[in-house]
Amino acid sequence: MASRSIAGNVRESSSDGLRGWIKARVKAWLGKRLPPAHRVTLDHSRLFVFPTRAGLGFLVILLGLWLLGTNYENNVILGLTFLLLGLFVVVPLHTFSNLSGVTVALRGTQPAFAGEHAVANLRIERRGKQPRERIGLYWPGEVPVEVDLLEKGSTEFQLALPVLERGLVSAPRVCIESSFPLGIFRCWSHLDLDAKFLVYPRPLPAGPLPVGVASGEGKEKSTIAGMDDFAGLKNFQPGHPLKQVAWKQYARGRELYSKEFESYRDERLWLDWDYLPGRDVETRLSLLCDWALQAHRQQLAFGLRIPNKLIEPDKGRAHLNKILEALARFPVRGARDPLGQGGAA
Amino acid sequence: MQKIIPAIVADVGKVLLGKEHQIKLAIACLLARGHLLIEDLPGMGKTTLAHTIAAVMGLSYKRVQFTSDMLPADIVGVSIFDRESSSFRFHEGPVFSQLLLADEINRTSPKTQSALLEAMEEGQVTVDGETRSLPQPFFVIATQNPLEQSGTFGLPESQLDRFLMRISLGYPTPEAERALYSGVDSRAELARLQPRIKPETLQKMQAMVSQVKATESLLDYLQRLVQHTRQSPDFACGLSPRGALALLHAARAWALMHARTHVIPEDIQAVIPAVAAHRLQSVTDGSSDSTLVDRLLNQVDVIAA
Amino acid sequence: MTELRSLLPRDTLLWILVVQAAVLLPYALTLPWWVFACWIGVTYWRLQVYLGKWELPGNFVKFVLILGCTAGLILTFKRWYALEPLVTLLAVAFTLKNVELATRRDAFFIVSLAFFVAATHLLFEQGIPQAVYALGCIVLATAALLAMNSPASAAAPRRTLKRAGKMLLQAVPLMLILFIVLPRLGPMWSVPQTGGEASTGLSDSMEPGAFGKLSKSARPAFRVTFADGMAPPAPPERYWRALVFSHFDGRKWTQGHRVDPLLGGKVYWKSRREDIDRSGNARHYQVILEPTRQTWLPALAQPESDTRGVGEKPENLLAYIRPVTKRMAYEVVSWPGSAGIAAGAGLSEVEREINLQLPSRGNERARALAESWRKDGMDAHEVVQAALGEYYQSFVYTLNPPVLGRDSVDGFLFESRAGFCEHFAGSFVYLMRAAGIPARVVTGYLGGEWIEQQNYMIVHDFDAHAWAEVWLPGEGWTRVDPTAAVAPERVLDGLQNALPEEFRAEDFGLIEFSHIGWLNALRIQWDMLNYRWYRSVVSFDADQQEGLLTRLLGEVSGRRIALALGSVFGIALVVLAAWLHLINRGKPAPxxxxxxxxxxxxxxxxxxxxxxxxxxxxxxxxxxxxxxxxxxxxxxxxxxxxxxxxxxxxxxxxxxxxxxxxxxxxxxxxxxxxxx
Known part of the structure; x- marks a missing residue:
């Protein structure tokens, strides 16, 4: 299954040509320089340090001080200015060293419904004993999570990303940054942790569960009087067809019994692709998803029939996850035609 | 020592053609006092391997074909009232042998399985409140059919952990198969084999395994591997400390077999597919266990940074 | 920038307030009172918010505050182009920002201002204590920035300060290099000078009692270093001339208005005087003068100077192109042994007239006395001797003379007969002029404490002195110190020993205890430190810079400077980077x-x-x-x-x-x- 990048978050505009081209180049360059891996240790080849806006403000203050010192020919003020300028040179090294040697690892991802937040479990750890402070991690455009590594050498945390489209979705690069210690420099990197989210279809109100199973009470089968299988004997009542009288037993001197037959009908709950004709693939999946959730809430056993996939009815959280995963992994558009509209497996 | 093991491997190899690596793994497993699970299709020579090893090592050998109606007593043994002495006498089950081949272990009920596995773990059995030690050395080779057929009970993960190694023999190489066709009679070959060592020698060798040294550098590598399985999102759950110890011990046995006094990373790399694959679970990614271990080996640096 | 917009961590607020308090503290006495009241009020409010008791002020309160502060500024300051309004404005900015201090950006703004305000204090005074205080403020402000950005630090002030100090320490090598190498451009536009502070030192006029105040001050007036290896002048030769007074109005001596259009008003800026007598031994020395807010520069007799902005006046004086508002250093060459200008040429008519000027009446008894000497036919030498004899016989040298009446010269000469140097000098010149001998009053300093260890001389305010110069035919202007006739120990040993009982001062500090050995040593140590500070830091100008660079690099060229700058910079950074790398890496591999x-x-x-x-x-x-x-x-x-x-x-x-x-x-x- 081809994984998709999250179009809703990283909107690649093809309209503004040059910027798009530059962005693509930067992305390609980053991809080369920082290849995807579940576990990335930050070092000089991955980290970039730039002054922040506050840092530029600091420079303006320095300029003011320098003018003051120069115009008044005041050596002490000039000295202080140079001291702060020295600080401005020294700080980026501290900023860099706050992130250098930090390892970010993907521990796993949690599935989510489209339109909700998918959560990645991350772990961050440091090399050496030097504490690391105020490390911000975020998906582009999202609110950062701030992490410190003070006494403990490692910590785990979650990063949520809104996902819009169903499927196996590749997460964008995680931004990691820190402007420790003075906030005048920012050290950052974009890490491709090769995280993939399983995104279930967005549930759309699908109405009541299909088929005439009103309330299941856990029944898997229901019986109707029929002709197929012998089910037992019953006291004969007038009106029972004579064909069904248990003559054998009667001959042995017993009372008159009537044989009872049953026929089985598969009345287990099936969530079937074919119940929803005439809608597009994603809508069908969304509706199935809603049914599955409803059935799970009502603690019914239910199965799933979609093209190329059949899951036997069952109950429980694990089963629900299996069903949702099948829905999530359903091929994306374009793969639809060969399946046909009614092609249940 | 330096000659015995290659000789043993060669002997077994005469019977089981073209499976040198698996034979060595099996012997390493034996040396490490572990038990072996062979997962393979029928007819690949599982039984032959077990029988040959028993013959070459001079071990008493029993084979149990597991079936669905077997009871724990069929494995462990049973006390029967003896009229002459008017007392119960214990009749030893097949578990009282030095090499037990438990054929198709997944055919029997979990209850019987666990009786065997307990015996493997403890090295003793308790019947009617009386504890009896199993003979030493004690080596179980269990086989399992990988295809899920009806009426089978696959071993759960917790039970798989009791086996030091899991290997599969696989189809023979074309040459070996050709040799089979052309009339190498493995049965006759097997009958001709003489024990190379005595069980006491084997026990001594087993003791020597523990004396193979592992330096800090090597333990670092081992720990990096184990850590990786615990931290990477590829693995649903990492190697347990028991699994890590098993890996180290198997690597020691491997080193000993290659006449080394110290373990080197290659030893770990050689045994890890057999030792770790059945203890690791992939996140539902579809990747099979052996590729998982390959990825593990590729992702962890052998040399400390 | 989400970083800046985010809320300020709670503990950091205290840091910000402490930084503000620290940088405003030196201005406690000079800023308008309402600024402080405002600051304290707003800070109190903000603290209440911090404690969760009050809310942040609403827009109305903010508006009122802004309006009030603007009104206060307009009402307080008439002149805007000055330092005080600037500092006040900054303080007001602090105060107003406190009201809405909520985000990191606000806090960063305040701390940046704090850096600036901490430095402005140095415009008023560049001493070691001030510099140390400013440095402390900078450490504190850096620590506040650190606390803002380091959750581990905010609550551990000592650790934060230590870390901030460490970081600044790492910046010190770079500072030193920049300080030495970066060119001093000089003022780019004229800036308002600090003013208002009472001037110290000699004033530009002299009347009875003028020196009383100075004699009570132990502040250093200036320091002198003599060119290498040269011994300092002997105590009786330590006459530092600063001003010459030629005009007497009966009570006050001033420089006079009637000046020779050719000579009197002229200051020889930049051009070497033609008429200086360069005979005898030259004395090369450097003077570091404390700010006087006047233009005079003390020097030994017959000085000339190459220092930029220093000119020579015809009275054998040095002057600066503008009032000396901060400590300045200048090089002087003096020929104290020579007779001075135009000794042979005689005195011009204009000059003679100026130096014989007397008020038309008053002080009749003194005039009569001088008249009697002239009638006796004494020549100039004899008149001088007669006058000095007069002083020697019956006069008392005291710091606390009785108050004199309208005819101050008569009152002194014939009634009180007790006085300080200005009495002696003034009356002596009066007598000379009355006797027809051109004479003038010279003020300056007499004496100086020689600091052996550092080879420099320190001259205090209390060394201020007044004496006379008379024109002797054939000899030119000759120094006569009538005080020496009364109290020779003043010349030889200084004021302390001349008037041990009266020598008490308000701000004498340690000098009062100069008889206690270790205290005196301490005082001298402190002054030495100050002296070094002034010489090496405060007065480090473009010339010194060039000299130092020439010594360090061999030659001063752009390439060499760039090379030196680059290499030292590079080395410092590499060392630091290596250190950071070392503390950062994990256990090194075997x-x-x-x-x-x-x-x-x-x-x-x-x-x-x-x-x-x-x-x-x-x-x-x-x-x-x-x-x-x-x-x-x-x-x-x-x-x-x-x-x-x-x-x-x-x-x-x-x-x-x-x-x-x-x-x-x-x-x-x-x-x-x-x-x-």
Whole structure:
């Protein structure tokens, strides 16, 4: 299954040509320089340090001080200015060293419904004993999570990303940054942790569960009087067809019994692709998803029939996850035609 | 020592053609006092391997074909009232042998399985409140059919952990198969084999395994591997400390077999597919266990940074 | 920038307020009172918010505050182009920002201002205590920034301060280099000078009692260093001339208005005087003058100076182009032994007239006395001697003379007969002029404390002195110090010893206890420190910079400076980076691993990198396959590594290191060549 990048978050505009081209180049360059891996240790080849806006403000203050010192020919003020300028040179090294040697690892991802937040479990750890402070991690455009590594050498945390489209979705690069210690420099990197989210279809109100199973009470089968299988004997009542009288037993001197037959009908709950004709693939999946959730809430056993996939009815959280995963992994558009509209497996 | 093991491997190899690596793994497993699970299709020579090893090592050998109606007593043994002495006498089950081949272990009920596995773990059995030690050395080779057929009970993960190694023999190489066709009679070959060592020698060798040294550098590598399985999102759950110890011990046995006094990373790399694959679970990614271990080996640096 | 917009961590607020308080503290007495009241009020409010008791003020309160402060500024200051309004404005900005201090951006703004305000205090005074205080403020402000950005630090003030100090310490080498190397451009536009502070030192007029105040001040007036190896002048020769007074109005001596259009008003800026008498021994020295807010510069007799902005006046005086508002240094060459200008040429008519000027009436008894000497037919020498004799016989030298009436000269000469230097000098010149001898009053300093250890002389305010100069035909202007006739020890030993009982001052400090040995030593140490500070830091100007750079670099050229700057900068940064790297890296890998890694790196450079999971043996095998000609070496290195790392063989480690030294694989190209 081809994984998709999250179009809703990283909107690649093809309209503004040059910027798009530059962005693509930067992305390609980053991809080369920082290849995807579940576990990335930050070092000089991955980290970039730039002054922040506050840092530029600091420079303006320095300029003011320098003018003051120069115009008044005041050596002490000039000295202080140079001291702060020295600080401005020294700080980026501290900023860099706050992130250098930090390892970010993907521990796993949690599935989510489209339109909700998918959560990645991350772990961050440091090399050496030097504490690391105020490390911000975020998906582009999202609110950062701030992490410190003070006494403990490692910590785990979650990063949520809104996902819009169903499927196996590749997460964008995680931004990691820190402007420790003075906030005048920012050290950052974009890490491709090769995280993939399983995104279930967005549930759309699908109405009541299909088929005439009103309330299941856990029944898997229901019986109707029929002709197929012998089910037992019953006291004969007038009106029972004579064909069904248990003559054998009667001959042995017993009372008159009537044989009872049953026929089985598969009345287990099936969530079937074919119940929803005439809608597009994603809508069908969304509706199935809603049914599955409803059935799970009502603690019914239910199965799933979609093209190329059949899951036997069952109950429980694990089963629900299996069903949702099948829905999530359903091929994306374009793969639809060969399946046909009614092609249940 | 330096000659015995290659000789043993060669002997077994005469019977089981073209499976040198698996034979060595099996012997390493034996040396490490572990038990072996062979997962393979029928007819690949599982039984032959077990029988040959028993013959070459001079071990008493029993084979149990597991079936669905077997009871724990069929494995462990049973006390029967003896009229002459008017007392119960214990009749030893097949578990009282030095090499037990438990054929198709997944055919029997979990209850019987666990009786065997307990015996493997403890090295003793308790019947009617009386504890009896199993003979030493004690080596179980269990086989399992990988295809899920009806009426089978696959071993759960917790039970798989009791086996030091899991290997599969696989189809023979074309040459070996050709040799089979052309009339190498493995049965006759097997009958001709003489024990190379005595069980006491084997026990001594087993003791020597523990004396193979592992330096800090090597333990670092081992720990990096184990850590990786615990931290990477590829693995649903990492190697347990028991699994890590098993890996180290198997690597020691491997080193000993290659006449080394110290373990080197290659030893770990050689045994890890057999030792770790059945203890690791992939996140539902579809990747099979052996590729998982390959990825593990590729992702962890052998040399400390 | 989400970073800045985010809320300020709670604990940081206290840091910000402390920084504000620290930088505003030195202005406690000089800023308008309402600024402080406002600051305290707002800070109190903000603290209440911090404690969760009050809310942040609403827009109305903010508006009222802004309006009030603006009104206050307008009402307080008439003149805007000055330093005080600037500082006040900054303080007001602080105050108003406090009201809405909520985000990091606000806090950063305040701390940035704090850096600035801390420095402005140095405009008023550049002493060591002020510099240390400003430095402290900067450490504090840096710590506040650190606290804002480091959750671990905010609550641990001592650790935060230590870390901030450490970071600043790392910046010190860079500061030193920049300080020495960066060119001083000089003022780019005229700036408002600090004003308002009472001027100290000599005033530009002299009347009875003028020196009383100075004699009570132990502040250093200036310091002098003599050119290398030169001994200081003997105590009786330490007459530092600063001002000459030629006009007397009956009570007050001033420089006079009637000046010679050719000579009197002229100051020789930049051009060497033609008429100076350069006979005798020259004395080269440097003076570091405390701010006087006047233009005079003290110097020994017959001075000339090459320092920029310093000119020579015809009265053998030096003057600065503008009032001296901050400590300044100037070089002087004096010929104290020479007779002075135009000794042979005689006095011009205009000058003679100026120096014989007397009020038309008053002080009749003094005039009569002088008249009697003239009638006796005494020549100039004899008149001088007669006058000095008069003083010697019946006058008292005291710091606390009785108050004199309208005819101050008469009152002094014939009634009180007790006075301080200005009495003696003034009355003496009066007598001389009355007797027809051109004479003038000179003020300046007499004396100076020689600091042996540092080879410099310190002259205090209380060394201020007034004496006379008379024109003797054939000799020119000659110094006559009538005070010496009364109290010769004043000349020889200084005021302290001349008037031990009266010598008490308001701000004498330690100098009062100069008889206590260790205290005196302490005082001298402190002054030495100050002196060094002024010489090496405060007065470090473009000339000194060039001198130092020439000494350090051999020659001052753009390339050399850039080179020196770059290299020292680079070295400092590399050292720091290395240190940060060291504290950051984890447990270093054991030596065999490091050596083996180097081996792998070399092979990688040659185009054969080791895969991550590749074990040493596999790697060696692969290389042997691809590049057989390295096989032997690679195998032995691998074997040595294996022994060292996995067999605990310590000799193998040496072997590995040795082997590695000889293994330098060439590039990939050669591999392919060799294999093809």
């Amino acid at each position: 030596r065999p691993e490091r050596l083996y890694r180097r081996f792998c790196q070399r092979l990688a450079r040659a185009g054969l990198p080791r895969e991550k999971g590749e074990s040493p043996r596999d790697y060696a095998l692969r290389i042997c396959r691809v590049a057989p000609h390295w096989g032997g070496m690679v195998n032995s290195i691998t074997a040595a590594y294996e022994k060292a790392a996995y067999f605990d063989d310590s000799t193998a480690e040496q072997q590995l290191a040795r082997l590695l030294k000889t293994f330098w694989p060439a590039s990939r190209a050669s591999v392919q060549e060799a294999t093809s």
